C-alpha cells in the first residue's frame with residue numbers, strides 16, 4: 001500500500017483537482033442511485049401499490065434521504081391523483097432517463113480528471129527513472145543489464161499504468177457507488193441490509209487470497225522481460241558479428257528459451273488473475289440467494305415487513321452493489337502486478353550515485369597549473385587494477401599512456417573524469433583534491449574523444465553541437481573544417497542536415513572519428529582525454545584523423561591513450577602502463593633508447 005501511495009505522489013502537482021473530482025463523483029453517484037431507485041415507485045405504480053386518491057401530507061424539510069423519499073412520494077401521489085397512473089409512469093421514466101444522463105455526464109467529467117492524473121503519474125515516473133539513469137555512476141552500468149534497465153523505464157512503467165493507475169480509477173469511483181447504494185438499501189430495509197453487510201466481506205476474503213499469490217509471479221515475469229530485452233539489444237547491436245560467426249541459431253535458441261520462461265510465468269499469472277472474477281461471481285450469487293431467502297421471508301410473512309416492489313427494488317440495487325464490489329476485488333489482484341513493477345522502477349529511482357559532490361564543493365573555471373596523481377590505487381572489486389600511480393600532467397602538455405591491453409589505461413582516464421574515486425591516494429587539480437571540486441564544472445572542462453564515438457541517429461550538425469543551442473552554423477562549419485570533416489560532409493546529399501543513422505552507422509570509421517573530433521573542437525575544452533581508436537584506418541583516413549587530432553590537441557592539456565606512434569612522438573611524457581603500474585616513463589626518444597617494453601611496442605608500430 002505504501003508503494004501505491006508513492007505512485008500517487010507522482011501525480012503532483014495535480015493535488016488541487018481532488019475536490020473537483022470529489023464533487024463530480026458524488027454527483028455521478030447520486031444520479032446513478034436515483035436512476036436505480038426510481039425503479040421502486042415504478043414497480044409500485046405497476047403493482048398498484050400507489051393508490052389513486054390517497055394524498056399524503058407534504059413532508060417538512062430535513063437533510064435526510066427520508067425527506068427526499070417522502071417528498072417524491074408526495075408528488076407521485078399527487079400525479080397519480082390528478083393525471084392517473086399512466087402519466088405517473090411517464091414521469092418516473094422521464095426521471096430515470098434524466099438521472100442516467102446526468103450520472104453519465106458527471107462520471108465522464110470525473111474520469112477526465114482521473115485520466116489527467118494517470119497521464120501525469122506515468123510521465124513523472126518515467127522522467128524520474130530516466131533521471132536516475134543519467135545520474136548514475138559509470139560503474140552502475142557495468143553491474144546492470146542494459147535490457148533490464150530499458151525494461152524498467154518502458155514496460156514496468158507501462159505495467160504501473162495498466163494496473164496500479166487503472167486500479168486507482170476503480171478504487172476512487174466504486175466505493176462511492178457502494179456507499180450510495182447501501183444508503184438506499186438501508187432506507188428500504190435496515191434489517192435486510194445488515195444481513196447482507198455481514199456476507200459481503202466473506203466474498204472479498206476469497207479474492208484477496210488469490211491476489212497474494214500473484215505478486216510472486218509478477219516479479220519474475222518482469223525480470224524475464226528484462227532478460228529478453230537484454231538479448232534483443234545485444235543481438236541487434238552485434239548482428240554483424242553474430243552473422244559473421246554464424247551464431248544465429250545459438251542466439252535464437254537463447255531467445256526462444258527466455259521467451260518460453262516468460263510465457264510460462266505470464267500464463268501462471270493469468271491462471272491466478274482469472275480466478276478472481278469467477279470466485280467473486282460465485283460468491284456474489286451465493287450472497288444474493290441468502291438475501292433472497294431472508295427478504296422473501298419478510299415479504300411473505302403474515303405481516304409483511306417489505307412490499308414486493310420494495311423487495312424487487314432492493315434486489316436490483318443490491319445486485320448493482322456487487323458490480324463495483326467485484327470490480328474492486330479484481331483490481332486488488334491486478335494492482336499487485338503494478339506494485340511489483342512500481343517497486344522495480346523505484347529500485348532504480350532510489351539508486352543513489354556514490355560519486356557525489358562534497359558539501360564544501362569548490363568551483364573550478366579552468367586549469368591553471370597541473371593535474372597530479374599521487375600514490376593512486378584503484379580496484380573495481382577486490383582485484384587492484386591501478387597500483388601506486390604517480391604522474392603529473394602539466395598545463396598545456398601531452399601525456400601519453402601506452403601498454404598492453406588490460407593494463408589499466410582506460411581506468412586512469414576514468415579516474416581523471418571522476419567516474420570512479422581512487423581507493424587510495426589522491427588526484428589533485430591545481431593542488432585541490434578532485435573530490436572537492438564541483439563535479440559538473442570539472443567534467444565540463446574535459447573533452448572526451450573516445451574509441452567508440454558516441455553518435456546519435458540525428459543530423460550531422462546536431463551531432464556536432466550535441467545539445468548546445470547557442471552555436472551558429474558558421475561555428476559548426478569551422479569546427480568541421482578544423483577536424484578535416486567539412487569536405488566529406490559537403491559531399492553528402494543533405495550536407496550538415498544528413499541523418500547519420502544509429503551510432504553513425506552510415507559513415508565510415510574515419511568519418512565518425514572526425515565528427516567527434518569536430519564536436520570536441522567546438523566544445524573547446526581546456527583538458528582533453530583522447531582514447532585513440534585501435535581500428536586500423538586506411539593511410540589517407542589515418543592521415544586526416546591524425547591532422548584533426550593535432551589541431552584539437554593544440555594548446556590543450558591532453559591525456560592520450562595512444563595506439564599510434566605518430567601521436568606519441570609529440571607527447572611530452574610517455575608512461576608505459578603494465579598491470580596497473582608505470583613500468584617506464586620518458587619521451588619517445590628516451591624510451592626508444594632503452595630496451596624495455598616500449599621499444600618492443602614501437603617495433604610493432606601499433607599498440
Ligand SMILES: Nc1ncnc2c1ncn2[C@@H]1O[C@H](COP(=O)(O)OP(=O)(O)OP(=O)(O)O)[C@@H](O)[C@H]1O
Nearest residue numbers: 139142380381385404405406407408409410411412
Ligand atoms: N567495470 C569494470 N569492472 C571490473 N573490472 C574492470 C572494469 N573495467 C575494467 N576492468 C578491469 O580492469 C583492468 C584494466 O582495464 P582497462 O580497461 O583500464 O585497461 P586498458 O589498459 O585500458 O585496456 P585496453 O587497452 O584493452 O583498452 C582489466 O583487467 C579489466 O578487466
